[in-house]
Amino acid sequence: MAWVNATIQGGLTGGLYALFACGLSLMFGVMKVVNLAHGDLAVVAGYLAIGVIAVTHVPVLWSFLIVVPVMAALGYVLQRTIIQSALDRGVLTTLLVTFGLSIVIENALLQFASANTRGIGVGLALIRDSFSIGSQIQIGYLLVVIFATAVIVLLGLQYFLSASKYGRLIRASADDPEAAQLSGADYRHVFGVAAAIALGTVALAGVAYGMYSQLAPTTGTDTILLFAFAAVVIGGLGSLWGTLLGGVVLGVAQQIGAQINISDEVLAGYIVFLAVLVLRPQGLTARRVQS
Amino acid sequence: MTGPGHLMQPLLEARHLVVQHGQLRALDGISFRVSAGEVYAIIGANGAGKSTLLRTIAGLHAPTAGSVLFDGQDVTKLRPERRARQGIVMVPEGRRLFGSLTVEENLKVGAAYARPGPWTIERVYEMFDWMRDRRGQRTAQLSGGEQQAVAIGRALVANPRVLLLDELSLGLAPVVIQRIYSMLPQILATGLTVLLVEQDVSQALRVATHIHCLLEGRTTLEGKPADVTAEQVEAAYFGLAGVAPATQRGEGSEP
Numbered sequence: 001m002a003w004v005n006a007t008i009q010g011g012l013t014g015g016l017y018a019l020f021a022c023g024l025s026l027m028f029g030v031m032k033v034v035n036l037a038h039g040d041l042a043v044v045a046g047y048l049a050i051g052v053i054a055v056t057h058v059p060v061l062w063s064f065l066i067v068v069p070v071m072a073a074l075g076y077v078l079q080r081t082i083i084q085s086a087l088d089r090g091v092l093t094t095l096l097v098t099f100g101l102s103i104v105i106e107n108a109l110l111q112f113a114s115a116n117t118r119g120i121g122v123g124l125a126l127i128r129d130s131f132s133i134g135s136q137i138q139i140g141y142l143l144v145v146i147f148a149t150a151v152i153v154l155l156g157l158q159y160f161l162s163a164s165k166y167g168r169l170i171r172a173s174a175d176d177p178e179a180a181q182l183s184g185a186d187y188r189h190v191f192g193v194a195a196a197i198a199l200g201t202v203a204l205a206g207v208a209y210g211m212y213s214q215l216a217p218t219t220g221t222d223t224i225l226l227f228a229f230a231a232v233v234i235g236g237l238g239s240l241w242g243t244l245l246g247g248v249v250l251g252v253a254q255q256i257g258a259q260i261n262i263s264d265e266v267l268a269g270y271i272v273f274l275a276v277l278v279l280r281p282q283g284l285t286a287r288r289v290q291s
Numbered sequence: 292m293t294g295p296g297h298l299m300q301p302l303l304e305a306r307h308l309v310v311q312h313g314q315l316r317a318l319d320g321i322s323f324r325v326s327a328g329e330v331y332a333i334i335g336a337n338g339a340g341k342s343t344l345l346r347t348i349a350g351l352h353a354p355t356a357g358s359v360l361f362d363g364q365d366v367t368k369l370r371p372e373r374r375a376r377q378g379i380v381m382v383p384e385g386r387r388l389f390g391s392l393t394v395e396e397n398l399k400v401g402a403a404y405a406r407p408g409p410w411t412i413e414r415v416y417e418m419f420d421w422m423r424d425r426r427g428q429r430t431a432q433l434s435g436g437e438q439q440a441v442a443i444g445r446a447l448v449a450n451p452r453v454l455l456l457d458e459l460s461l462g463l464a465p466v467v468i469q470r471i472y473s474m475l476p477q478i479l480a481t482g483l484t485v486l487l488v489e490q491d492v493s494q495a496l497r498v499a500t501h502i503h504c505l506l507e508g509r510t511t512l513e514g515k516p517a518d519v520t521a522e523q524v525e526a527a528y529f530g531l532a533g534v535a536p537a538t539q540r541g542e543g544s545e546p
Contacts, residue, residue: 067504165403172400179387182349182448184375184404 001136002126002259008137010255011248014214015147018247019205021231022153023198025243028232030174031205033083033160035095037101039197039225046215047113049120060122068203075148075199076192083195084188092144100133102221104274109217117219120210146208150247154240160197161240170194188264229275236283245284300363302484303348303379303453305500308357310343310508310527318506320357325453325501330475330485332499333471334492337529339505342384345457347383348486350374350510361453377403378452384488386429386463390395392442395426400402408450409481415444418477436467443471447478454478456487472498492524506530 007036020042020271027035035041048070058066078101086097109211117157122142134188161167173180177187208225235246250269257268276283301324310318315339325331333341346352348359350371358367366374375381375413389397398412416423419440430438439459446454461470468491469542475498489495495502496516503525513518525531545546 002333137428165399168392168396168400170402171391172396175389175391176387178351178371179383179389180400181351182381183401183445184372184373185400186370215361278392 001134003256005095006255006259007138007252008133008139009143010252011254012139012143012147012251014244014248015150016145016208016247017057017227017231017250018150019146019201019208019242020154021235021243021247022150022240023200023202024225024228025207025232025237026157026194026198026201026238028237030170031079031083031087031191032091033087033098034103034148035083035198036095036098037105037220038202038226038228039220039223040102040105040109041071041074041220042202042206042209042216043109043215043220043263045203046120046210047118048203049207049210050118050215052119058204060120062217063120064204064207066169067207068200068284071203071206072196072200074195075202078199079192079195080188087191098236102225106217106220108231110140113217115216115217117216118210119214120207122211126160146212149208149275150244153204155245157197158240164189227269230269232283234284236285239283239285242283242285249284261289292302299323299326300359302362304360305344305348306358306360308339308344308347308354308356308359310347317508318347318354319344320358321505321508321510323503323510323513325484325486327452327484328479328482329500330479330487330498332495332503333496333505334490334524335487335490335505336526337402340503340508341490341539343380343508344476344505345455345486345488346410349455349536353386365447367371372404376406377451378406378450379452379455380446380449380451382439382442382446382457382459384457386435386438388438388445390429390431390535393427393429394433397430397441397445398426399450402448406450408453410445410447410450412448415447418474419444434464434467436471438472439463439467443474443478451483453484453486455534456458456485456489458488458490460489460491468494492528494525504528 013080024035024038027033046065052058052063053060054068068109069148082097082101083094086093130138132138169180169185170193173187173190180187180190231243231246231250232238233246234244234249235244249272253272254265254269258265303325305321308321309316321344323331329418333344335341340456343352347354350369354367358365360366361377361379365513366377389400392400394414398415404413422444423438425433430441433441453530463471472494475485487495500515502513502516503510504524506527511530512523
């Protein structure tokens with residue numbers, strides 16, 4: 001029963017990891033940008049939520065209604081300024097620029113918010129409570145809410161990209177920005193919108209992690225970015241459903257690792273990550289690229 | 292530069308365009324005027340600057356000197372997407388379809404910023420009757436000629452005023468090239484003007500109302516196909532010395 005419990009808890013945690021990974025996957029899929037500041041931006045969103053809750057007294061759960069649009073706007077501005085100008089110089093430059101951004105954000109957070117960890121206090125009974133299956137499996141409502149959020153975000157994103165007019169422009173610009181221009185689409189604006197959506201999901205990830213655990217200035221790189229990378233690679237780059245699967249596999253691997261030995265939790269996740277990289281580098285869901 | 296029959300304001304005009312690719316001067320003072328309804332063909336050998344010229348008209352290259360006028364307006368500073376929305380639409384070399392999109396999605400992207408006009412996706416399906424049945428396929432599954440047809444369709448649904456065609460024949464079998472070019476009268480009948488670049492000179496001479504030959508970034512010959520001889524075209528194309536038509540410029544003596 002302990003193993004079943006570990007699998008269920010791990011699977012649900014996978015929703016959180018999928019939320020981490022979704023924005024990273026989108027930025028890479030559309031702009032070919034590996035955003036190394038991804039995790040730090042999620043932490044910024046978490047701190048922003050803490051600030052928003054303290055100042056405006058909005059219900060904790062609804063703080064994302066303010067944080068998501070703010071981060072989305074930041075995403076658009078970042079894309080149109082430093083990321084686009086880095087892209088114009090070549091894809092490798094974006095690695096340097098987002099790495100630099102990551103360092104700047106982390107140090108700014110240390111400077112202004114100190115190294116102490118903070119959580120987003122979820123005082124609501126709904127969130128702290130859990131329900132039981134049988135006598136040994138306790139499932140926290142918060143993880144269920146986060147998992148459901150991840151599924152809704154991925155479903156929505158999938159639908160938006162495949163069925164909407166703007167989603168089509170995003171896919172076209174990702175395929176060939178110059179050809180998109182020749183059809184009248186300003187790919188720089190399209191990329192800006194894609195980055196806004198990506199950072200909207202990053203904001204959700206940061207707020208969710210702040211509720212689930214504790215945030216510190218370094219959480220972005222040592223936890224969120226790494227887990228996001230692992231989930232994306234396990235699931236398959238550019239595939240949104242793969243991202244969910246990758247998150248779930250990572251979560252389950254960690255919990256099963258913890259079941260074997262509590263100190264093996266994180267290690268087990270990375271072993272699966274490495275195994276996928278070696279045995280199936282295109283990820284679990286991605287098809288091999290057609291010529 | 293203005294010949295007879297060019298008395299009205301040209302729809303598209305290039306004035307002394309100079310384009311540098313690093314150290315290389317790809318275009319060295321090119322001028323031309325295209326009137327509404329013309330099929331204006333730019334011919335020349337590999338590396339003559341034809342594609343650079345077309346890409347400069349589309350806004351993908353910024354000229355270091357000179358200007359591009361469209362319907363009397365200076366569009367030299369306009370970005371490519373703005374020019375496309377105003378009616379300068381290019382079918383790029385190598386087709387450049389959106390590979391992860393279906394045939395119909397490619398056409399829908401072409402129509403996203405369309406001007407009002409006669410061309411619709413439905414009309415493209417009428418012109419290329421196989422396309423409707425295969426509209427749900429990815430473009431990678433199409434043959435080269437079929438891909439070229441989708442690329443033309445994607446440009447047409449934007450309802451361009453000037454259609455820029457960059458090397459339609461590239462990589463296609465002669466019979467396929469014939470079939471693609473045989474669609475041109477249907478396209479022109481809807482009131483379009485065509486500026487095309489073509490390496491296949493005989494094809495260009497067949498369809499063009501005006502030809503303009505480039506050699507190493509300079510104009511070596513221009514005129515109506517009926518007014519130039521095969522020898523003049525050959526001389527202008529290869530830069531042979533000794534044959535000097537009235538409008539021939541440049542020495543063409545560099546290797």
